[in-house]
Amino acid sequence: MAKVTINNVADLAGVSIKTVSRVVNREPNVRESTREKVDKAIAKLNYRPNLSARNLASRRSHLIGLVYDDPAAYELPSSGYIIKMQQGALAACRSVNYELLIHPCDYRKKDVGAELRSLIEEARPAGIVLAAPLSNMPKIVRAIETTGTPCVRLSPGKTSAKILSVATNDREVSAEMTRYLAGLGHARIAFITGDPEHKAVANRFLGYQDGLSESGIEFSTQLVAAGNNSFGSGEACTEKLLERKNPPTAIFAANDDMAAGVIRAAHRMGIDMPGQLSVAGFDDIVLSSQLDPTLTTIRQPLVRMTERGALMLSKGNDQDKDAGHHEIVPAEIQIRESTGPAPG
Amino acid sequence: MAKVTINNVADLAGVSIKTVSRVVNREPNVRESTREKVDKAIAKLNYRPNLSARNLASRRSHLIGLVYDDPAAYELPSSGYIIKMQQGALAACRSVNYELLIHPCDYRKKDVGAELRSLIEEARPAGIVLAAPLSNMPKIVRAIETTGTPCVRLSPGKTSAKILSVATNDREVSAEMTRYLAGLGHARIAFITGDPEHKAVANRFLGYQDGLSESGIEFSTQLVAAGNNSFGSGEACTEKLLERKNPPTAIFAANDDMAAGVIRAAHRMGIDMPGQLSVAGFDDIVLSSQLDPTLTTIRQPLVRMTERGALMLSKGNDQDKDAGHHEIVPAEIQIRESTGPAPG
DNA sequence: GTGAAAGCGCTAACAC
DNA sequence: GTGTTAGCGCTTTCAC
Numbered sequence: 001m002a003k004v005t006i007n008n009v010a011d012l013a014g015v016s017i018k019t020v021s022r023v024v025n026r027e028p029n030v031r032e033s034t035r036e037k038v039d040k041a042i043a044k045l046n047y048r049p050n051l052s053a054r055n056l057a058s059r060r061s062h063l064i065g066l067v068y069d070d071p072a073a074y075e076l077p078s079s080g081y082i083i084k085m086q087q088g089a090l091a092a093c094r095s096v097n098y099e100l101l102i103h104p105c106d107y108r109k110k111d112v113g114a115e116l117r118s119l120i121e122e123a124r125p126a127g128i129v130l131a132a133p134l135s136n137m138p139k140i141v142r143a144i145e146t147t148g149t150p151c152v153r154l155s156p157g158k159t160s161a162k163i164l165s166v167a168t169n170d171r172e173v174s175a176e177m178t179r180y181l182a183g184l185g186h187a188r189i190a191f192i193t194g195d196p197e198h199k200a201v202a203n204r205f206l207g208y209q210d211g212l213s214e215s216g217i218e219f220s221t222q223l224v225a226a227g228n229n230s231f232g233s234g235e236a237c238t239e240k241l242l243e244r245k246n247p248p249t250a251i252f253a254a255n256d257d258m259a260a261g262v263i264r265a266a267h268r269m270g271i272d273m274p275g276q277l278s279v280a281g282f283d284d285i286v287l288s289s290q291l292d293p294t295l296t297t298i299r300q301p302l303v304r305m306t307e308r309g310a311l312m313l314s315k316g317n318d319q320d321k322d323a324g325h326h327e328i329v330p331a332e333i334q335i336r337e338s339t340g341p342a343p344g
Numbered sequence: 345m346a347k348v349t350i351n352n353v354a355d356l357a358g359v360s361i362k363t364v365s366r367v368v369n370r371e372p373n374v375r376e377s378t379r380e381k382v383d384k385a386i387a388k389l390n391y392r393p394n395l396s397a398r399n400l401a402s403r404r405s406h407l408i409g410l411v412y413d414d415p416a417a418y419e420l421p422s423s424g425y426i427i428k429m430q431q432g433a434l435a436a437c438r439s440v441n442y443e444l445l446i447h448p449c450d451y452r453k454k455d456v457g458a459e460l461r462s463l464i465e466e467a468r469p470a471g472i473v474l475a476a477p478l479s480n481m482p483k484i485v486r487a488i489e490t491t492g493t494p495c496v497r498l499s500p501g502k503t504s505a506k507i508l509s510v511a512t513n514d515r516e517v518s519a520e521m522t523r524y525l526a527g528l529g530h531a532r533i534a535f536i537t538g539d540p541e542h543k544a545v546a547n548r549f550l551g552y553q554d555g556l557s558e559s560g561i562e563f564s565t566q567l568v569a570a571g572n573n574s575f576g577s578g579e580a581c582t583e584k585l586l587e588r589k590n591p592p593t594a595i596f597a598a599n600d601d602m603a604a605g606v607i608r609a610a611h612r613m614g615i616d617m618p619g620q621l622s623v624a625g626f627d628d629i630v631l632s633s634q635l636d637p638t639l640t641t642i643r644q645p646l647v648r649m650t651e652r653g654a655l656m657l658s659k660g661n662d663q664d665k666d667a668g669h670h671e672i673v674p675a676e677i678q679i680r681e682s683t684g685p686a687p688g
Numbered sequence: 689g690t691g692a693a694a695g696c697g698c699t700a701a702c703a704c
Numbered sequence: 705g706t707g708t709t710a711g712c713g714c715t716t717t718c719a720c
Binding site: 689690691692693694695696697698699700701702703704 | 705706707708709710711712713714715716717718719720
């Protein structure tokens, strides 16, 4: 079990280590017969290049860092969201033979910037995939920028010229969901807003307003409640909304965690869904299809988005060529049991 | 933004690079005044040691690998479980300044062994935390063993002399839950078993049987249904159990995902919980407290377990000294709304 | 097409 | 206490 190195392979194949290196890195200018000899030696010895040595010599690593807001710090149990991002990043890593480093961090801490710089300068990842809402915080983005490490922002809310990003059409698809509810006959459609720090989520609120106006329904602040992306805030907002004199017949929450809270609160109040109340969310986390009733929501292509992001950072993609590149992966409405015709 | 290296620090502080290395690694035998000089230079230059160089020179990395079963491969949405493990591993990493690599893998694939060896020999993690059920699969454990990398098995079901492990008291606490249900007057307590590959989960079934006998209740296969740890299997088993001629008044599922399925199935069948049916689970995933009714379950100290495991692997812990060490972190019953007195 | 030599930035072993 | 020297296992540069 002694570690086998590039030297052992070179010896066995009867070539220089440089040639082995060429074969391993699929570089051109190697005679086919030489390549075969080397490949055979590699297989025989079960050789695996040492990443650390590779990184050190080449000044680039085969690691992608996924950085996101630390849910443990706020007791926001948005695990579905995180798992999906990881899934996408892992898929990308697998396809290009990278490994994934995860690094949740608490953006309220004064020294997040330093923490991220430590991560980057120590582990030297090939790039950072930065999740929302961190992706729209100048402090964070700048900290990563100063290290010179490529970075892809996920759902940054607003793109910026020099930094890669992947987003979905939050605003447009939220408008579509609102029109769908209006089409079911709902005239009083409430909206529960999310964490104001999260710009992409804020775009959903704009989409809701677009949808109302496109459906000829007047916007009213009486039908808006301020949540913070958490399950608990969804519950609290629901109680508030349903106690108003002219309660809504549909509630559209800016994310699924809050929508799950809506469903629970309505359950407790003995309200029939979708008979008396329609509920819609955004994200399509795993939980959405486990609720009772199952949740009508918007399938955010989070797995896909993160995968694209991680791929942008990997070797195959020329960083400079793609600098300033922005990708949009469209979301789509997923109709389930929680929405139906307006009552009466 | 030129990379600052140990040489720059040594120059600025007017010492040799070895002394800088000593300070960085908190080695003894450095005069206090020298240490201060070096620390000042480090702060001034904002120096961060290059992990790759460190790993290469020292043949040990500052990376911990967390390896678990890939839920995406089976559509088992056990994200709560994964997030908790990650949380524990991340806490340990933070405290000893390591980074965390995650590596889900599909144990049904023929070449998992090779895949794990690639991971280990390329990234050279300081150690691997191996989650259940992978932790009780000889094929997997052996693959890791041959690399010589330290490994901690989580809930291995059965300990083995040479390999570190962290587990909880699955059997004992499951017996306790069963006695608790019996104490509420339930005489027909059903059990939904989990994935048979998962030995720790199998221990819960043994505990259930212990609890029955300790409560003077006869065990009956009529009250056992075979699940596979998934939400869907919990639903299916519930329908089967409740259709029997002498249906149970309580259902104890071997994990929370299945218990959540029980609750949904019972809801659909119009059964009142806990009035007509008590439901208990195991794990205490986040979802448990979001269900309606909230789920009585067993709080598996998964975060703590994984944290302990990762810590065992980190520098502070002398590997040889601890070889063959097994830790038990006890679980505890968490009573919520889903359990109550037996009907009638 | 292939190889020799010179590092990448750090730690290990030993000298002083 | 502190410094010197020699690598760790690769990639890079440039020669052939």
